[in-house]
Amino acid sequence: MTTDGVVEKATGRARGIDRVIGLMEYLHRRRAPARIADIARETGTPRSTMYELVNTLVEARWLEMRSDDGIVYFGPAMHYFGSDYLDSVDLIRKARTEVAHLSERMGETAQFCALEGNKYVVVLNEPGRRMFRISSEVGIKVPIPWTASGRLLVDHMGPSEILGFIPEEDFTLPDGRRIVQEEFLRDIAEARAAGFVRTTALVDRFTTCLAAPVRDAAGCCTATICFVVPADTEAEQQEEMIRLLKDSAARLSVPQ
Amino acid sequence: MTTDGVVEKATGRARGIDRVIGLMEYLHRRRAPARIADIARETGTPRSTMYELVNTLVEARWLEMRSDDGIVYFGPAMHYFGSDYLDSVDLIRKARTEVAHLSERMGETAQFCALEGNKYVVVLNEPGRRMFRISSEVGIKVPIPWTASGRLLVDHMGPSEILGFIPEEDFTLPDGRRIVQEEFLRDIAEARAAGFVRTTALVDRFTTCLAAPVRDAAGCCTATICFVVPADTEAEQQEEMIRLLKDSAARLSVPQ
DNA sequence: GCACCTTGTCCGATATTTCGGACTTCGGTC
DNA sequence: GACCGAAGTCCGAAATATCGGACAAGGTGC
The missing domain is CATH 1.10.10.10 (Winged helix-like DNA-binding domain superfamily/Winged helix DNA-binding domain)
Known part of the structure; x- marks a missing residue:
C-alpha cells in the first residue's frame, strides 16, 4: 500500500x-x-x-x-483535538458515560460503534479488566458483515438495498470463509425483531459480541452499543449484559 | 488574538x-x-x-x-488519531482506567494532569454524575499556581528554581487576586510532606480540588490524579477521596 | 580498514500553491 | 425595491514550498 x-x-x-x-x-x-x-x-x-x-x-x-x-x-495535540470532537457531538458524549458504566459494571470490553460510509467503525472502546484484553481498534474500518453491530446498522434497508450497499468482497472473512448472504439477511431480520444481536466466532474464534441498536427519531439504527466477551461466557451473564445493553441503548435512542 | x-x-x-x-x-x-x-x-x-x-x-x-x-x-479523524496517541503512552493508558474508576466510584469529576512546558494541562477528564458538571477543559494550558496539581508538579525543584520557572504574571488569578509566592512555596512543601494537596476557591469560588502525585523512578512528580468537587463536600467524603487518589497514584507511580 | 547502507541536513531550481480581488448569490433591513 | 453585508467561487500572477540530489556522519559486516 x-x-x-x-x-x-x-x-x-x-x-x-x-x-x-x-x-x-x-x-x-x-x-x-x-x-x-x-x-x-x-x-x-x-x-x-x-x-x-x-x-x-x-x-x-x-x-x-x-x-x-x-x-x-x-x-498530545491530536488527543486534545479529538477530545474536543467527542465533547461536541451530543450522542457521543452521552455514549461515553454509558460505555464507561457498562465496562465498569461487567468488567468486560464495551464499545460504541457506527457506520462510516459502507464500513463499520468502533467509535468508543472501553477495555474490560481481563488480562488479555479483547478489543478492536478505534477508528479502523471493518466490513459490515464481520461484526454483530453491522447486522443492526443496516436494518432500515431492504434486502436488495443491503446487498447493494455492502461490497461483495466484504462477505469474505479474514480466514477466507464466506458469509452466506441469505443467512446474513436472516440475522438482520431476527436481530431487529429481538432488539439485540449476538455473534460468536465471527472474526475471532473465541469471541462473542453482544450488541443493541441506538435509534434516531426515524427509528433508523445510527449506532450500536456492545460488549465483546469470551465465547465461553456463562449464558446467564450474557442475558444480564443484553439487558444492560438494551437499557443503555434506550437511553441513547430518541424515544419512538 | x-x-x-x-x-x-x-x-x-x-x-x-x-x-x-x-x-x-x-x-x-x-x-x-x-x-x-x-x-x-x-x-x-x-x-x-x-x-x-x-x-x-x-x-x-x-x-x-x-x-x-x-x-x-x-x-472524527481527530478522535481516531488522539485515541491512537492515548493508547501509545503507557502511563496515560493506565491512568485512563484509574480516572474512570475514581469517577465511577465517587460520582465526581476525576482528572489526570501534567505539565506542558511551564503550564498545567488536564490530559484526561472523566465527568462525575452531577447535573452541573464541574470540569476543566482537556488540553487547555493553565498557569501552574492556579491549580492544586500545580503545587505537586513542581515539587522536585528548589524555591528559586520554581519562581524562575513560573512566569511572574501566572501568580495573578483570573479575578485579579494575587497568589503570594511565599504561600505558594509553603503549599508545595506541605503537599510534598502530606503526599496530597487540597485547594479551595482558587480559580472557581465554589470548587475544591484534591490531588495526589504520580512519581517516576527518580521520585519526580510527572503527573497528578485528582478530584474536582464542590467546596461544601463533607470532610469525611473528602478523606475517602484522598485515600482513593493516593492508591491510584501509587499504582501509576514507579515504586521508589 | 573498507565497502555499504541508513539517517539527517542543505541547497538551488521550478512547478505550484497561495493570495488578492472581482464576481455572484443570498438574505435581511429600511 | 433598493441597499448592504456575508458567504462562497473563480482566476491570474508571483512568491515560495517542494523536490532531487549531493553530502556528512554514523553504524555494521567482513
Whole structure:
C-alpha cells in the first residue's frame, strides 16, 4: 500500500497538507510509531519533504519523537483535538458515560460503534479488566458483515438495498470463509425483531459480541452499543449484559 | 488574538500546513464550531485560502461541516488519531482506567494532569454524575499556581528554581487576586510532606480540588490524579477521596 | 580498514500553491 | 425595491514550498 489518496500532479509534486494527511493516515493504519524514512517510503513522499514536514508537526505537538531515534507517532495535540470532537457531538458524549458504566459494571470490553460510509467503525472502546484484553481498534474500518453491530446498522434497508450497499468482497472473512448472504439477511431480520444481536466466532474464534441498536427519531439504527466477551461466557451473564445493553441503548435512542 | 505562531514572510504568504496548524489551534482555543470566514479573520488567513484548506480537511474528516451553514469543527479523524496517541503512552493508558474508576466510584469529576512546558494541562477528564458538571477543559494550558496539581508538579525543584520557572504574571488569578509566592512555596512543601494537596476557591469560588502525585523512578512528580468537587463536600467524603487518589497514584507511580 | 547502507541536513531550481480581488448569490433591513 | 453585508467561487500572477540530489556522519559486516 503506498500513496493512497494523495493527489499528485504528473510531476510528483503534492501540497504539504496532502502529504500530512497521508502521513497521519499511514500512522493510524499502522497503529505504531514509525521511522521517518519508512513513512516517506510508504506514503510515496520524498525524504527531504517528509523530514521538513515531520519537524513542523513535532513542533506543533501533532507528532511526538519517540526514543529520539527518528521514531515518531501521534502527539498530545491530536488527543486534545479529538477530545474536543467527542465533547461536541451530543450522542457521543452521552455514549461515553454509558460505555464507561457498562465496562465498569461487567468488567468486560464495551464499545460504541457506527457506520462510516459502507464500513463499520468502533467509535468508543472501553477495555474490560481481563488480562488479555479483547478489543478492536478505534477508528479502523471493518466490513459490515464481520461484526454483530453491522447486522443492526443496516436494518432500515431492504434486502436488495443491503446487498447493494455492502461490497461483495466484504462477505469474505479474514480466514477466507464466506458469509452466506441469505443467512446474513436472516440475522438482520431476527436481530431487529429481538432488539439485540449476538455473534460468536465471527472474526475471532473465541469471541462473542453482544450488541443493541441506538435509534434516531426515524427509528433508523445510527449506532450500536456492545460488549465483546469470551465465547465461553456463562449464558446467564450474557442475558444480564443484553439487558444492560438494551437499557443503555434506550437511553441513547430518541424515544419512538 | 490573531496570527499567533504562523510564520509569515514579509509578503504575508504562509505554508498551507502552517495555516492548518493555526486553524486547528484556533478551534481548540475557541472550543466551539466556527464560521469559515471567522476562522480566516481570527487566524489572519486570506479567505480564499481558508476555504480551500477547509474543503481539503473536511474531505479528510479532520473537520466536519456542522448544520451545513458554513460552520465547521473538529471531525472524527481527530478522535481516531488522539485515541491512537492515548493508547501509545503507557502511563496515560493506565491512568485512563484509574480516572474512570475514581469517577465511577465517587460520582465526581476525576482528572489526570501534567505539565506542558511551564503550564498545567488536564490530559484526561472523566465527568462525575452531577447535573452541573464541574470540569476543566482537556488540553487547555493553565498557569501552574492556579491549580492544586500545580503545587505537586513542581515539587522536585528548589524555591528559586520554581519562581524562575513560573512566569511572574501566572501568580495573578483570573479575578485579579494575587497568589503570594511565599504561600505558594509553603503549599508545595506541605503537599510534598502530606503526599496530597487540597485547594479551595482558587480559580472557581465554589470548587475544591484534591490531588495526589504520580512519581517516576527518580521520585519526580510527572503527573497528578485528582478530584474536582464542590467546596461544601463533607470532610469525611473528602478523606475517602484522598485515600482513593493516593492508591491510584501509587499504582501509576514507579515504586521508589 | 573498507565497502555499504541508513539517517539527517542543505541547497538551488521550478512547478505550484497561495493570495488578492472581482464576481455572484443570498438574505435581511429600511 | 433598493441597499448592504456575508458567504462562497473563480482566476491570474508571483512568491515560495517542494523536490532531487549531493553530502556528512554514523553504524555494521567482513
